[in-house]
Amino acid sequence: MIHRINIVDLLEPSFSVPLVDVRTPAEHSHGHIPGAFNIPLFSNEERVRVGTTYKQQSREKAILLGFDLTGSKWSGFIREALAISLDKKIALHCWRGGMRSGAMAWALDLYGFEVYLLEGGYKSYRRWCHSQFELDYNLRVIGGKTGSGKTRILQQMREMGHQMIDLEDLAQHQGSAFGSMNRLVQPSQEQFENNMAWQLKEVDRQTVLWVEDESINIGKRTIPRSFYNQMQLAPLIDLQVSTQQRVEALTIEYGLLEKPFLVAGTERIRKRLGPLRTKQALEAIVEDHMEEFIRIALGYYDKTYEKSLSKKNKDNIIPLTIDRQNLHEAVGLILDLELGRHL
Structure with missing residues (x-):
């Protein structure tokens, strides 16, 4: 039997049927619903052929080509589905809930599966994603200069049962x-x-949701603008940690990395470091003077953080001095501050 479900049905906590994405490996790799299995109806190359036939000839010829390409694959599809769902219950989707998922649903239904077909396909999940970023969250932001231990603090909060998103x-x-x-x-x-x-x-x-202070770009990824805007307006606890503690922690963390990687990273910020500081940093890397390298790099990153902080609403910034080496105490101080000030 084939049941049609929408994205809300699929995301219900009580819905525990395994989900299969029948799009190509390339489509799945580029973006998929978390936890979805991939049983591609077509290979990457086959999808191009079918799509070209659809555009240049006709829908009917594309369908015939699709059956030609999948003719010997159907038993394999069924075996893969059986390996995923021993009780023969399975949910399916393609890009828009069209021919690919419909064809797979037909075959699995014929074999005796109970099939749940996602209306709107993966595209409906993408629309739902964007709607999540538009919602209002009760955000609190943990800030502080590089090496302040922000990530460790957030991870400790999660272990203690507090809500956090590790961006x-x-x-x-x-x-x-x-x-x-x-x-x-x-x-x-x-x-x-x-x-x-x-x-x-x-x-x-x-309930309060804790996140780390970030620029809108994390590497080459971009925080969704609507969520980022909420971060900018949320109360920010600015962790004050001694330079020495930060240097010691970062020296341990980065001291194990390969020199060519550190050199390449330093070259990427050459313009912002300036020629002299870049030269000094590169020499420190080559000569294994990691603490000196960290201090030079922090000179740049500290200025960047201070500039970013200066653009925020000062009324939303709460400085808090902590001992980076005492994680539990630091978390306790933050939570006490949250409760005491009713941020």
Whole structure:
């Protein structure tokens, strides 16, 4: 039996049927609903052929070509679906809920699956994503200069049961010229948004949601403008951490990275560092003087943070001195500040 469902039905917590994306591997890789399996009806190349036939010849000829291309694949599709859903219940989608998902639904229904077909397809999920960014959230922002331990504090808050969204984790980047840490690979902009909206759907919007202060761009990914605007207006706790503590922490974190990566990152900010500071930073990297390199880099990043802070509403900024080495105490001070000031 084939049931037609909408995006609201699909996202209901009680809906536990596995979801299959029948679009091509390239489409799925570029952007997909989190948790969706991929059983592509066509390969990347086959989809191009079918699309070209549709445009240049006719819908009927494209359908015939599609059946020619998939003729020997149907038993494989069914076996893949069985591996995903032993109880033979499955949800399907393609781009707009059209021919590809319809064809797969027909085959699986014929075999005896209970099929849930997403109306509007992946496109309906994208519309839903954008609607999540437009909602009002009860945001609190954790700010502070580079090396203040903002991410560690947010992670500790999550462990304690507080709501938080880790934007840098979603973007797979730490938001600087060295933010990839020579190992992180950023998702597409589309997938970044997909994953972010997926997390936001779990948020109780009446309860405080903690995020880290970020520029609108994290590496090559961009925070959705409507959500970013809310971050800019939200109360910001500006963590005050000694330069020495920040240098020590960053020296440990970045000291393990390969020199060519650090050199390349330094070259990317050459214009902003200036020729002399760039030369000094590069020499410090080559000579293994990591603490000196960190101090030079912080000179630039601290100025950048101060400039960003100067553009915000001063009434929304609450400075808080913390000991970076005492994580639990720092979190306690932040939560006490939140409760005491009714931010």
